[in-house]
Amino acid sequence: MQQLTPTTGVSLAIALRLALLAWSHVQDQTMAVKYTDIDYSVFTDAAALVASGGSPYDRATYRYTPLLAWLLSVVNGKLLFCVSDLVAGLCIHGINRLSLLEHGKKLSNTLYNFNLELALWALNPFVAVISTRGNAESIIAALVLLCIYLLKTKQTILAALAFGLAVHLKVYAIIYALPLWLFIDCKPQTQPPKPSTRSKSRSRSSSRARSKSVSRKVSPKKEIPPSTTLLSLFTSFFTPSRFLFGAISGSLFLALTYLFYTIYGHPFLEHTYLYHITRQDHRHNFSPYFYHLYLTSTTTPSKLSGLLAFLPQLGVSSFVGAVAAARGDIVFAVFAQTWIFVMLNKVITSQYFMWYLCFLPIVLQRTRIQWQKGLGLVVLWVIGQAVWLLNAYRLEHLGENTFRRLHFAGLLFLAINTFVLVEMTKGHELEGEMNHSEVKKKK
Numbered sequence: 001m002q003q004l005t006p007t008t009g010v011s012l013a014i015a016l017r018l019a020l021l022a023w024s025h026v027q028d029q030t031m032a033v034k035y036t037d038i039d040y041s042v043f044t045d046a047a048a049l050v051a052s053g054g055s056p057y058d059r060a061t062y063r064y065t066p067l068l069a070w071l072l073s074v075v076n077g078k079l080l081f082c083v084s085d086l087v088a089g090l091c092i093h094g095i096n097r098l099s100l101l102e103h104g105k106k107l108s109n110t111l112y113n114f115n116l117e118l119a120l121w122a123l124n125p126f127v128a129v130i131s132t133r134g135n136a137e138s139i140i141a142a143l144v145l146l147c148i149y150l151l152k153t154k155q156t157i158l159a160a161l162a163f164g165l166a167v168h169l170k171v172y173a174i175i176y177a178l179p180l181w182l183f184i185d186c187k188p189q190t191q192p193p194k195p196s197t198r199s200k201s202r203s204r205s206s207s208r209a210r211s212k213s214v215s216r217k218v219s220p221k222k223e224i225p226p227s228t229t230l231l232s233l234f235t236s237f238f239t240p241s242r243f244l245f246g247a248i249s250g251s252l253f254l255a256l257t258y259l260f261y262t263i264y265g266h267p268f269l270e271h272t273y274l275y276h277i278t279r280q281d282h283r284h285n286f287s288p289y290f291y292h293l294y295l296t297s298t299t300t301p302s303k304l305s306g307l308l309a310f311l312p313q314l315g316v317s318s319f320v321g322a323v324a325a326a327r328g329d330i331v332f333a334v335f336a337q338t339w340i341f342v343m344l345n346k347v348i349t350s351q352y353f354m355w356y357l358c359f360l361p362i363v364l365q366r367t368r369i370q371w372q373k374g375l376g377l378v379v380l381w382v383i384g385q386a387v388w389l390l391n392a393y394r395l396e397h398l399g400e401n402t403f404r405r406l407h408f409a410g411l412l413f414l415a416i417n418t419f420v421l422v423e424m425t426k427g428h429e430l431e432g433e434m435n436h437s438e439v440k441k442k443k
Helices: 006-030 038-051 066-072 077-103 114-122 125-132 137-152 156-169 171-183 197-213 226-237 240-264 266-278 290-295 300-308 310-326 330-343 350-357 360-366 371-396 403-426 431-442
Strands: none
Touching (some): 006 077, 006 114, 006 125, 038 066, 066 077, 066 156, 077 125, 077 137, 125 137, 125 350, 137 156, 156 240, 171 240, 171 266, 171 330, 240 266, 290 403, 310 330, 330 360, 330 403
């Protein structure tokens, strides 16, 4: 299939979003089921309050930074979200092109597939619908991808500004701090492929021959003082570039926090940050925790269990992200980390899938998974959602008591997500592995 040009791809992406924006106006005016997300009315109401000199938190259920309301008071929100997901698409393309320059024209024995990149993001109906319905997730996707692109091009200061702004807009983005930190000045330790049995036997025989010919006198190893080892570990972890990134991103985050706290007081902290930590949402959703939170929503242990749910979520996602980032593969690090963070979250809705789907067009350029198996994984992932949605429909529209079935459907979706991520990890070609293969070819 002929590859589309970037100009054609961007033009089609813009046309798709303009068409959906036009349709959203028609559906909202003529149909009972509205196209526009209910959250968008919350955004616009808060923006109207800000424009009239009020507080965005006078609007019930506004749980976001005032900066978003300020932006929407001067620009159309849906257009801003569409532009953001197009910017995210440009960052995806830029990161993929950087990989081409770093590792040659071929990735995983497959020519770089621009059509795949377009299909997964810029021309993905799911992505376009989320933005045109008035959901703000595309802003975070654009900022995180921009941060990664800037780090790859050694623009640390601009990357830090993008990351600090992303964390302010959506506090969950703080989970990327450790992988990004480790990626800066990263020198991945690549491992050569395992030798075959024949090469192992040759190696053993040659080592025996060498051992017989050398003297038994072995010079003692020079011991390295523990203080020197600790100092080297400290200096390798706190490099100047890493410190600069942390200082600038942290300073921007704290400056914005201080600014809005002085204007709006405690409601800003409560609704922008604290609410998302102590949130107790017992309404049915994809989360494996939903049924437990539903049954204990009026009890004190529910609040404690909600906080304890962060431990496996943050622990597992941080470990996986750090390991991949230390190997130099920052995109797969944040992809796997976000996937785990979402599937173990206390609340999971469809828009949360945007958090990791934005990395997929980059990750799949370096996969060894055959398309047949990949298609099977996609179908399995969709089936997991379909089982849950069927039971949710029976609950909402038919009035049937399907809470227990929804709980089991959520557990099934968790198992499917775990299996899909494991298979993607097994089939992924890390940056370190690519670098080693490049060196081997040169030799």
